[in-house]
Amino acid sequence: MHKLTIAGIVEGLGRGDFSSEEITRHYLRRIEQLDARYNSFISVTPDQAVARARAADKRRSKGDAPPLCGVPIAHKDIFCTEGIRTSCGSKMLDNFVPPYSATAVDNLAQAGCVTLGKTNMDEFAMGSSNETSFYGEVGNPWDTGRVPGGSSGGSAAAVAAHLCPAATGTDTGGSIRQPASLCGITGLKPTYGRVSRYGMVAFASSLDQAGPMTRSAEDAALLLQAMAGFDPRDSTCSDIEVPDYSAGLDKPIDGLRIGLPREYFEQGLDTGTETAVRGALAELEAMGARLVDIDLPHSHLSVAAYYVIAPAEASANLSRFDGVRYGYRCKNPRDLNDMYTRTRTEGFGDEVKRRILVGTYVLSAGYYDAYYRQAQKIRRLIKNDFLAAFEQVDVIAGPTSPTTAFEMGAKSADPVQMYLEDIYTIATNLAGLPGMSIPAGIIDGLPLGLQLIGNYFDESRLLNIGHRFQQATDWHQQTVSQCMQEV
């Protein structure tokens, strides 16, 4: 059963091949028996899952099944889930049980999804390797000595290891796409504003966006369909109509203009990565797409601008974790200052503290103009680069990550090396554009993704290209025997 995609599960449930309770229990068993290897879940919620699955089966028997009725999935532990601990990968929220659910979670529940549990992640989504989690690092299912990427590393690993058919993720600078690339799955970061941010613990509000992590583009379309849409509780959420993402999946792609940014291919791209990416592009070309060289002249500034803007917003967003109302509070505080200081010193990990410090610094009197204001100007330039490019092409393609999964610990001593993991993904967050990573090759036994960047609210086209590509290739079906192990 765990070989099935979401599309396959929906069919199987519809035909009565199995019940939601059966497939839910099947996945719960897999998590229980296999996740010790990966550590991809922070919380597993078997009781709620089985109860929800039974309710879904009942609905289906009454002929009143919503589109994803009884489909088990997992949520990144950044999404608030009513009555279920939501840690955000941090000691700070180890005891936090929200009294409400994120809109994205609610929307998926409305569509019928059953929640298996909450997946591991870098603390407060700050990291590219899942090594900053309070709950320990996550093993990449292709090689458990390697990282799964981050920050949605738990979701990516759980999907790749077939511990769940799909999971939600969030992407602030590449946190859906980079782990998707490193774990050999499909990950879509929608346009900023496509999915509500309400109930998603904020890292950098102007960049955060939730999206699906799946084993196929077709599945990503099904999940995004349920997640997307206007939410009056999020002022930055768009009320542009949500199209039928599945309807356009099979459209032919001949004549499609794919832009290849010179900056992505010329400046020190890993040869293995380039070979894989060029191979995938040749495949798309063979399907009728036209490859066009384009320029994104300000690309080289994106990492610098991102590491000013994201920490700045984070430094304010994380101020609420002060030990006053919920979450971790230090023992026996002497006075107010002591409570603040020790609560935050003890409750946050090093990477989170580093970003709070950087963010505080760049917003400080005397530095604001040199850093924050300057970074906002760069952000506009980057956006304009993309707008100009989309005058010439329909989508932009390139690598998702610089390399395949690296060994645990390889980059954790050098934050800048770690930050460069997101060199190809960050610009789309700064511009607010949708981006998707699809499996595009295997190098030395490790998967690698191709990134497709679309124009605003053009997720349909990304899903269409991804689906056509996956019809013609089997990179997305490649796995290692461990991941298919029966239990």
Next chain:
Amino acid sequence: MQWETVIGLEIHVQLCTGSKIFSGAATRFGAEPNTQACAIDLAMPGTLPVLNEQAVRYAIMFGLATNSTINLRSVFDRKNYFYPDLPKGYQTTQLEQPIVGPGVVEIELEDGSSKNVRLHHAHLEEDAGKSLHEDYHGMSGIDLNRAGTPLIEIVTEPDMRSSKEAIAFARKMHAIVTSLGISDGAMAQGSMRVDVNISVRPQGSDELGTRTETKNLNSFKFMEDAIRVEVHRQIELIEDGGVVAQETRLYNGDTGEARSMRSKEEANDYRYFPCPDLLPVVVDQAIVDEIAASLPELPDTRQKRFITEYGLGRYDAGLLAGEKTMADYFEATVAQCDDAKLSANWITAELAAALNRHDIELEDCPVSARQLGQLITRIIDGTVSGKIAKQEIFPALWDGEAGVDQLITDKGLRQVSDSSALEQLVDQVLADKAEQVEQYRATEEKKRKKLLGGFMGPIMKASGGQANPAMVSEILKRKLEP
């Protein structure tokens, strides 16, 4: 040396929207602690603000009423600092692009002169919660009911030169926001709080001295006292060879003393930046025009109308029009008795004194405008004398004993206008004062008027104040004729 005081104000006004500026929680005053704070007000993880449109409309109304520019695009910023009653660790406010300003407001002083005070701007922001430091055995309690209540902060240029001017301006703001109905203006409950920036300089100097800021004054009396204390402190300091340090000060209204709260060096770096959770506020000129067209009558306009429509003097008209509740009360009284001058006199004298004596606001006045109007009607139609009305009926009305006519009947206060009874009364008194009667008759015509009082007083007294004074005076004059 002669010193000049320079004052600028920052006034926080709570807007009386039904719900908070960024959440749906209620804003009612005085509820049980933490019963009016939702997940957003508590800054629970993942929650997001949504701007209350009514707050924006109210801010625009204020801008229009103060001849200010309405900025069709304004931006919310985050002001970062840690405090337990500030749940998010930042206050959402407007710094670089406020919704209102600049503007200019004319204030009127007691001597009849007037002057312009410039508004630097007014911006929208959220209020913080309250920290309660008593009753918790060395710990502090946090009440977040107030957290997220919408405020406008009105910031002036340093245009005021005395506490009188500063208070006149603050009163004017109070009159405007209450007339607009955008705030309840209940200062004792914190609906309007004033920060006073004060500096002094030698008379004739163009340079500004170093200023201090005295925060959170919630009555005009405290403003006056705090300004006096601070101006005195600064002048004395400078005359003793010292220098004024830029600092924030707290004035304690109970003790009349002020102390330094924090120096400039200790001031926070608030690290303002645009709030990414809120879009810039973009308002259509058409909406501004619509709001302008439906603006209620403003204090200045009402004052002018009181002069032309009711024939009031400029000062009385200003006094009555300056407070919306007072102006409404006045007009309701006039509607009842149809005598504007008497109504104005009663409200500014008897009623104001009684409110003062009992230390209550007009909103809580036990005598309704209708009752006061009825009482004045009974004075006009001669049923009771003005004196009886003041001394007997008004206090009884205040105590809620009964209605006006009931009181007159029950207490037997009806004015005696029966001419035979009055003639008898006059005769009795004149019989006891034969000597004075002689004296009166001996006095030449023009000077007699003065002596008339010597008879009137005893006669009125003998009647228990109930004799109709006009009739008594007429009978008296006739009987005194030689």
